[in-house]
Amino acid sequence: MQAEQAARSQWYDNLGVYATGAILTAEDIYNNFGHNHTSYPTTRGGMKDFGDYKRISDYSDQALKYKKISNNIKILGALGSALMTAQAGTKIYNEEATAWDYGDFTVGAAGTVTGAAELLGLSTVPVVGEVVAAYSWFRLWYDLGDKYGPSKWYGTDDRKWFK
Amino acid sequence: MVLANGMAQMIENGLNKNVMINYYYLYWVDAIISIKTKNPNRKDWKYTLFIYTTLCNALNGWVLMLWLKFFDIYTFRIEINILSGSILSNAIGFIIYFALPFIILNYSLIFYKDRYKKLLDRYTHRNGKFAMGYILYSVLLGFISAVIYGVIS
Numbered sequence: 001m002q003a004e005q006a007a008r009s010q011w012y013d014n015l016g017v018y019a020t021g022a023i024l025t026a027e028d029i030y031n032n033f034g035h036n037h038t039s040y041p042t043t044r045g046g047m048k049d050f051g052d053y054k055r056i057s058d059y060s061d062q063a064l065k066y067k068k069i070s071n072n073i074k075i076l077g078a079l080g081s082a083l084m085t086a087q088a089g090t091k092i093y094n095e096e097a098t099a100w101d102y103g104d105f106t107v108g109a110a111g112t113v114t115g116a117a118e119l120l121g122l123s124t125v126p127v128v129g130e131v132v133a134a135y136s137w138f139r140l141w142y143d144l145g146d147k148y149g150p151s152k153w154y155g156t157d158d159r160k161w162f163k
Numbered sequence: 164m165v166l167a168n169g170m171a172q173m174i175e176n177g178l179n180k181n182v183m184i185n186y187y188y189l190y191w192v193d194a195i196i197s198i199k200t201k202n203p204n205r206k207d208w209k210y211t212l213f214i215y216t217t218l219c220n221a222l223n224g225w226v227l228m229l230w231l232k233f234f235d236i237y238t239f240r241i242e243i244n245i246l247s248g249s250i251l252s253n254a255i256g257f258i259i260y261f262a263l264p265f266i267i268l269n270y271s272l273i274f275y276k277d278r279y280k281k282l283l284d285r286y287t288h289r290n291g292k293f294a295m296g297y298i299l300y301s302v303l304l305g306f307i308s309a310v311i312y313g314v315i316s
Contacts, residue, residue, distance in 0.1 A: 071207040078214040085218060085305075086257035087250050089225050090241045092309050093232070095316060105309055109302045116215045116298045119208065120194060120291040121201020143250075 074115075081111030081132065100139070107135045189286050190216075190294050191273050196283065197291030213269060219301035220265035221257070226308045228261070233312060 085108030091097040092105065111132040117124045194216070198208045205211075231237040243256040258266075273279050 071205070074205075074207045075210045075214070078211045082214050082218040083254045085222070086262070087253035089222070089261070089305075089309075090253035090257045092313065093225065093229060094241055097313065102309065102313060106306060109306055112215055112218055113299060113302050115211070117295060119202065119205070119211055119215070120197045120295055122197075122291055122295055 077111075077129075078115050080136065081108045081115060084108030084136065085112065103135070104139065107132050185286075187272075188282050190297050191279060192282050192286040193288045193291060194294035195279055196288035197294060201291070209274065213274065215298060217262055217265045217269055219298050220269070221262035222301050222305040224261045224265070225257070226304055229308055229312055233316060 084104050088097065088101040088105035088108065091101045110128055114124050114128040114132070118129075194212055195208075198205065198212065202208065228237070228239075232239075241253075241256040241260050243252050243259060273282075
């Protein structure tokens, strides 16, 4: 009974972790593929460039809304890269790392360098941000499949069905 | 002669300490002026720069501890049982063990009461290249250490 309760608690904990991961990853995808950070849709259905404005105080409500989203997802993007590196760093330090953790560490580090170069206004390799976002998305679903996919639907014994 | 040597050592240590503090502030001034010049409309710069810099600082600490562990000089295990889901626990563990001292240091020395504004007049900037150099060095050092440690441990 106690073991069952512990397993249920673990399941909910994992779900919470994956929900957080999904939000951060979806944000990263939107950051790189959805929001272009240079223009926004106007209320009349057109597109306008943020650069048309000289001062932030001249922004319309619609422009401000999209500018705010742009700023927030950039912060979350930086946080996502940092967390990916951080969690892999712990596993490497504790000598529990798998090949995936080295991949996480590398991708998080690449995301950090690209994000920092972009922030400092230096030239960046254009596709790195997109690759980081795509990798995070793939990694999340792979991990979810590994823990909750069809092979786990009938317990941890994969041969149970044949017995 | 011994006294002279000791004095020379003290002066040298004092100068080195100042140089380290100067490089620390130089990094921040270089990064902030570079952002203000090249990305003046980015309102997220404080948070984003804080995250990137603290991660780089923490990575340097992580590399140091990794090699101290490898040579059996100082060893500990990162264990945080806040949530049983390992990804979040590991990330929180890294933050508490390696990033927290730098979070406090960077916030209190740079952003508390907008201290960076006073520093901007005192230091010259180098078009962001010094700041980028530090970030690149930290990440590469972390990456190379992780690979070498993984192979030989």
